[in-house]
Amino acid sequence: MNLLRVFVLILLASFLAIPPVQAGSSQAEGEAYFDADTIIGFSKRVEKSLAANGARVAIISRVGRPRTQLPEGVRFTHTALAVYSKITTSDGRNVPGYAIYNLYQKSGRPDKSHLVKDYPVDFFAGVQVLEAGVIIPTPDLQRRLLDVVASDTYQNLHNPDYSVIANPYTLKLQNCTEHVLDILFSAIYKTDDIQQIKANQKAYFKAQPVHVNPIKLALGSLFVKDVATSDHPGSPETTTFTTIGNFLEKFGLAAKVYVISESV
């Protein structure tokens, strides 16, 4: 009976030790790790960098967990689109700046997501590393991305069933980065047909293998709501900021791929 107790305890311990993989896409990521001045300064730096490059739309990423705790090959934890916009403030003024188009996990329902528009300071509010990944697409791709963002297709390509390690080649589950990838393919191929988008991703996009102990992953899929393996017929692989950058660079669709960090 003692052994049985040990077995149960180990199971519980292992379920608490599920790797973060992408570490989720929570709005503001909970607690603040930097003071408000630091976050405001860093967010404005990122915004100014996008504006200096004349980006009407860009792909940006943040680090919501300590880098050392992310699995091999995963550098950022949340990815979204930054869109140059006319922003109307609550006191009725119109100002130019960037709105961020996110897919966030729902509060209290991490296995479900919704689309949320916020601003750079909201995007970076809960980061644990002051670092932003930036991809500026070519002008042609930016124009097409803007058309998708302004259309119903942006919403229609959202799947609210969430997994941090969603398989980009299937339709069952989606995470923030996969939604960005779907928008990109919709823009590139000028289609809202998700079957066509997935077929093209299978043909041209190389996903990131998820290097996590299979036993941990199996237990995670049983006990942690936003970790699922049911959409992975083989070894798990998922979409990351880096793999999106690699894809766009390979096909000449990225004007710039760079990282903005605290010290640079």
Add this chain to the structure above:
Amino acid sequence: MKKLFCMTSVLIAALTIGTPAMANETHADRAVTHGSQAASHASNSAAHAIAASGQAVSGAASVPFMASGVAGAVSAQVGEDLKDAASAPIGQPLPITDETITVGPTPDLAIQQTTTDQ
């Protein structure tokens, strides 16, 4: 019982050895597992820290400047000072506000903060 012991040993080995990428994940694992709990501490939340700084202005709405179908409508609505923002070619440096715009905390955090303040 022997089988159970073997299974336990395998699990211990798997959990102890892991992969290099997972060697230091304890804290992050906790953060993921307890993500919603952390988010419920309104006083500590990142969004509240920004709002409480008094340096951010609420953004009520936003519309992309240059998407076909909406560009014309947006251009017609902007004042002279935003004409460049609406019409500059992609790749040309763009003006942006020096103000910090925020959506503020999510409704579930905002309601908790209101309660705390009372």
